[in-house]
Amino acid sequence: xxxxxxxxxxxxxxxxxxxxxxxASDGLDQETQRAFIEDQARRVLRQVGFAxxxxxxxxxxxxxxxxxxxxxxxxxxxxxxxDGAVVWSDLNKVAMDPEALRVFHATNPGDxxxxxxxxxxxxxxxxxxxxxxxxxxxxxxLIDETGLSFAxxxxxxxxxxxxxxxxxxxxxxxxxxxxxxxxxxxGEE
Amino acid sequence: xxxRCPAQRGSALVFALITVTVVATAGAAYLQYTxxxxxxxxxxxxxxxxxxxxxxxxxESFRGVRLGRTGTLGxxxxxxxxxxxxxxxxAVQMPTGxxxxxxxxxxxxxxxxxxxxxxxxxxxxxxxxxxxMVIDDVILVDGYNSDEGSYAEHIPSDMAxxxxxxxxxxxxxxxxxxxxxPKGCHxxxxxxxxxxxxxxxxxxxxxxxxxIDPTNILTAEAPKYYLGDDDKEDDDDRxxxxxxxxPDSGSEPWISYTSLEPxxxxxxxxxxxxxVALWRATLDSIYEQxxxxxxxxxxxxxxxxxxxxxxGRDGLLGSADRVTFQLDSGxxxxxxxxxxxxxxxxxxxxxxxxxxxxxxxxPGQPLQATVSGDVHGNPTAPELxxxxxxxxxxxxxxxxxDLLPLTIPTGMSGYASLTVEADAEAIIRGPATVVIGQxxxxxxxxxxxxxxxxxxxxFVTEGMDLQPGSATITTEGPSRDxxxxxxxxxxxxxxxxxxxxxxxxxxxGSIYAPETEVFIGSDFEVFGRVMARKxxxxxxxxxxxxxAGTQGSSIPEIISWKIVELPAQVKGMGRxxxxxxxxxxxxxxxxxxSHDLSNVVIDISYLDKQGVEQTYSGVEAGLDWDQVLxxxxxxxxxxxxxxxxRFAGYGTASDNTNTPMDxxxxxxxxxxxxxxxxxxxxxxxEEDGPIRREVAWHVNGGIEQGLDGMKxxxxxxxxxxxxxxxxxEWALMAATKPLLAPEHFQYIVDAHTAKGGDTSLVP
Numbered sequence: 001x002x003x004x005x006x007x008x009x010x011x012x013x014x015x016x017x018x019x020x021x022x023x024a025s026d027g028l029d030q031e032t033q034r035a036f037i038e039d040q041a042r043r044v045l046r047q048v049g050f051a052x053x054x055x056x057x058x059x060x061x062x063x064x065x066x067x068x069x070x071x072x073x074x075x076x077x078x079x080x081x082x083d084g085a086v087v088w089s090d091l092n093k094v095a096m097d098p099e100a101l102r103v104f105h106a107t108n109p110g111d112x113x114x115x116x117x118x119x120x121x122x123x124x125x126x127x128x129x130x131x132x133x134x135x136x137x138x139x140x141x142l143i144d145e146t147g148l149s150f151a152x153x154x155x156x157x158x159x160x161x162x163x164x165x166x167x168x169x170x171x172x173x174x175x176x177x178x179x180x181x182x183x184x185x186x187g188e189e
Numbered sequence: 190x191x192x193r194c195p196a197q198r199g200s201a202l203v204f205a206l207i208t209v210t211v212v213a214t215a216g217a218a219y220l221q222y223t224x225x226x227x228x229x230x231x232x233x234x235x236x237x238x239x240x241x242x243x244x245x246x247x248x249e250s251f252r253g254v255r256l257g258r259t260g261t262l263g264x265x266x267x268x269x270x271x272x273x274x275x276x277x278x279x280a281v282q283m284p285t286g287x288x289x290x291x292x293x294x295x296x297x298x299x300x301x302x303x304x305x306x307x308x309x310x311x312x313x314x315x316x317x318x319x320x321x322m323v324i325d326d327v328i329l330v331d332g333y334n335s336d337e338g339s340y341a342e343h344i345p346s347d348m349a350x351x352x353x354x355x356x357x358x359x360x361x362x363x364x365x366x367x368x369x370x371p372k373g374c375h376x377x378x379x380x381x382x383x384x385x386x387x388x389x390x391x392x393x394x395x396x397x398x399x400x401i402d403p404t405n406i407l408t409a410e411a412p413k414y415y416l417g418d419d420d421k422e423d424d425d426d427r428x429x430x431x432x433x434x435x436p437d438s439g440s441e442p443w444i445s446y447t448s449l450e451p452x453x454x455x456x457x458x459x460x461x462x463x464x465v466a467l468w469r470a471t472l473d474s475i476y477e478q479x480x481x482x483x484x485x486x487x488x489x490x491x492x493x494x495x496x497x498x499x500x501g502r503d504g505l506l507g508s509a510d511r512v513t514f515q516l517d518s519g520x521x522x523x524x525x526x527x528x529x530x531x532x533x534x535x536x537x538x539x540x541x542x543x544x545x546x547x548x549x550x551x552p553g554q555p556l557q558a559t560v561s562g563d564v565h566g567n568p569t570a571p572e573l574x575x576x577x578x579x580x581x582x583x584x585x586x587x588x589x590x591d592l593l594p595l596t597i598p599t600g601m602s603g604y605a606s607l608t609v610e611a612d613a614e615a616i617i618r619g620p621a622t623v624v625i626g627q628x629x630x631x632x633x634x635x636x637x638x639x640x641x642x643x644x645x646x647x648f649v650t651e652g653m654d655l656q657p658g659s660a661t662i663t664t665e666g667p668s669r670d671x672x673x674x675x676x677x678x679x680x681x682x683x684x685x686x687x688x689x690x691x692x693x694x695x696x697x698g699s700i701y702a703p704e705t706e707v708f709i710g711s712d713f714e715v716f717g718r719v720m721a722r723k724x725x726x727x728x729x730x731x732x733x734x735x736x737a738g739t740q741g742s743s744i745p746e747i748i749s750w751k752i753v754e755l756p757a758q759v760k761g762m763g764r765x766x767x768x769x770x771x772x773x774x775x776x777x778x779x780x781x782x783s784h785d786l787s788n789v790v791i792d793i794s795y796l797d798k799q800g801v802e803q804t805y806s807g808v809e810a811g812l813d814w815d816q817v818l819x820x821x822x823x824x825x826x827x828x829x830x831x832x833x834x835r836f837a838g839y840g841t842a843s844d845n846t847n848t849p850m851d852x853x854x855x856x857x858x859x860x861x862x863x864x865x866x867x868x869x870x871x872x873x874x875e876e877d878g879p880i881r882r883e884v885a886w887h888v889n890g891g892i893e894q895g896l897d898g899m900k901x902x903x904x905x906x907x908x909x910x911x912x913x914x915x916x917x918e919w920a921l922m923a924a925t926k927p928l929l930a931p932e933h934f935q936y937i938v939d940a941h942t943a944k945g946g947d948t949s950l951v952p
Contacts, residue, residue: 017208021215024215024219028219028222032222035226039226039229039230039233042233046233046237050752053750053752054750054751054752078749078750078751080749080751081283081287081289081306081748081749083285084283084285084286084287084748086306086748086749184747184750185747185749185750186747
């Protein structure tokens with residue numbers, strides 16, 4: 001009898017402990033995913049921002065201004081000074097691959113020697129709150145903007161980025177970040 | 190009660206221990222994870238802070254360069270404190286004259302290193318006075334860039350058409366026709382003016398008294414003239430008689446040319462020395478002349494003449510004080526560009542032409558001046574460095590009255606005074622540096638400043654009186670080719686400005702008189718820049734600011750911004766920047782107090798906290814700013830660190846040509862800035878500062894003169910020291926040796942030897 005009672009109590013305790021552990025694990029997992037998404041979103045945003053900061057404003061293409069936007073940006077970066085003149089890099093590109101939902105940085109885009117580095121594969125097809133309906137659904141001034149979007153205003157570029165991770169249970173973690181960076185190099189190429 | 194089997198004792202403890210262990214492990218893992226996340230977030234924040242702190246360092250360094258400082262802020266061993274971190278900025282001048290600023294910041298474990306490359310730019314102040322500028326008549330100010338074309342080419346095509354001549358102006362022209370046209374100028378549609386002397390010599394005619402046919406205004410047979418640009422006979426040289434017609438109404442004006450037999454080559458060059466100067470006068474100047482003639486004769490002036498064609502842009506009028514418009518009704522100055530000063534407007538009520546004007550301020554009166562650009566105060570009042578007159582002996586008094594022109598040769602010349610009398614001419618040929626005590630052009634006299642072969646630097650030390658009816662001819666081209674610099678001269682007892690520019694001229698050059706008042710007459714049309722202590726203008730003055738070689742701003746141009754690699758010493762992962770750098774937090778100064786002033790020479794007059802007037806000349810680091818109550822005047826002499834570790838100076842008011850300095854010479858930094866001695870034999874035996882200054886003076890002047898032309902002695906005073914010369918520098922001096930007086934060159938060698946320099950390469 002005592003053994004039976006003991007086992008029953010132990011089972012209850014074990015079940016509760018398992019539940020608690022599972023709940024904690026789930027919470028930890030969610031927290032982990034959220035932190036991961038947030039961290040990656042900020043890291044990618046910072047990389048994109050630094051790339052644009054050091055670029056030549058004159059080289060930025062395409063020049064999309066709100067309410068239109070673009071999900072790719074081609075530019076040249078400042079490699080240094082030689083004989084008093086800035087040496088500009090080959091073409092660089094930061095873009096979103098809408099099919100693979102990845103953000104990549106490419107050098108010599110379109111050439112045979114194009115090299116790509118993928119910065120994230122969690123980009124959302126559209127920015128958070130936006131659906132492709134020809135309207136500005138999320139109120140950020142852009143229409144049907146994708147998960148990575150650029151809008152140029154003068155020497156400044158507004159960058160929007162939404163990362164999203166879908167879990168097996170159907171839940172998703174989404175983080176949207178944005179920033180405005182100004183091109184520091186305004187001279188002619 | 191049944192006793193528990195001894196073998197079962199303590200089993201609960203096992204469970205408890207396992208449970209505690211599991212929970213503790215999970216807790217520790219979670220704690221570690223959250224700590225890791227937190228650290229990542231802190232690192233991200235600190236990196237971002239470091240980035241912006243580094244940007245703040247660049248901004249402060251940039252401001253320092255703009256103020257004439259080195260741009261260096263602190264050092265790695267002695268950084269500056271800003272926000273939560275520390276930073277230092279190293280500024281190095283590159284051989285191209287650009288300044289590379291590298292800012293490194295540490296905030297916690299955040300690190301950032303950014304670099305700027307900036308191009309210090311020559312400040313273009315346009316038409317500028319340090320004292321209040323009063324504009325009491327109609328003037329025109331606009332701008333152009335002689336590097337991009339002539340002034341005429343900058344005039345919009347729809348404005349460049351000849352303007353209709355109003356009937357009143359015709360009447361005035363008719364009046365003066367009986368008096369003859371002002372010397373040096375002939376009327377015609379194109380209004381070519383020929384050097385009067387050249388014309389007289391060639392054709393024996395009184396070119397200045399061609400009458401105008403009053404029945405057909407502006408129809409006059411212009412003198413036969415020669416159009417050529419040198420003493421060589423070219424295919425495009427023309428010898429023509431020109432008649433310009435401007436019908437009373439209706440059809441367009443036209444010109445009739447009659448080809449003439451060219452004079453013989455010998456005739457053409459007799460007495461001319463290849464100097465046939467042509468320049469173009471505009472109809473507007475004729476209008477102005479007519480107006481003034483009528484005014485002088487007491488006739489009514491029926492209209493304010495039009496200011497004429499203009500570029501419609503890029504003018505720049507400024508004052509370190511304010512610009513005051515004191516105008517009669519209907520007088521509207523036209524400023525096509527910016528005014529960089531505080532602007533006052535005072536409306537003059539005039540009861541009649543003879544009565545004294547009654548001045549009244551009417552704040553409700555709208556600004557009666559056309560200003561197409563911005564009107565704003567100067568964020569930093571520009572300071573004009575003193576003129577440094579080169580030590581060229583100037584003891585001869587010369588009165589030029591001969592028919593043959595007085596030609597001042599290339600190179601260096603000096604005159605105690607130069608007076609050009611009526612019908613006489615003096616010619617200064619570049620490249621030349623000429624020091625003149627008193628320069629006077631009497632009516633009918635001509636001064637030609639010929640910069641076709643090189644730049645001309647004219648220094649005036651006692652006064653400049655270009656009287657009405659005289660002419661000053663300059664070469665049309667970049668205004669930087671001609672610089673007239675005026676030393677400090679007091680006004681006379683009657684308060685008259687010591688620089689009177691009343692000659693008829695289209696003056697392509699700059700006038701720099703930072704301590705002297707300058708009057709620009711109506712006929713003295715300026716294509717360039719004018720900087721003076723005080724400026725006043727005759728009615729209808731036309732001032733065209735030349736922006737060649739400048740950006741119209743003293744703000745250095747940012748060439749490059751770049752994220753650069755961190756210095757190896759700060760790549761560690763330590764948390765405390767002070768520990769990493771090995772400095773005490775208490776010893777670290779604030780950002781704004783960390784400018785490197787050890788190689789900035791300053792001239793300052795100020796009131797100290799006891800109200801006593803003080804002056805200080807020397808390195809800025811030696812000045813205790815805490816004792817300064819108010820500053821009367823200040824001038825900084827910036828220097829830059831070259832990649833090879835030496836320092837070089839450049840002037841904020843001139844170009845970026847440098848004379849090397851030796852930072853390792855500790856005594857050099859203590860040498861006060863003084864005027865150079867008049868001659869090499871005058872060197873002081875106190876210290877060796879004046880000796881160095883003398884040396885640097887001549888070297889600087891010689892090299893600039895020889896290689897780059899007269900690029901402004903304005904900044905010569907900045908070259909207070911000399912360095913042991915490199916073979917390349919000796920080569921430069923050797924190349925310019927002919928332009929240096931032998932005793933000067935020998936003096937350089939002697940001083941260099943005394944300094945311990947290697948003279949084995951001395952040419």
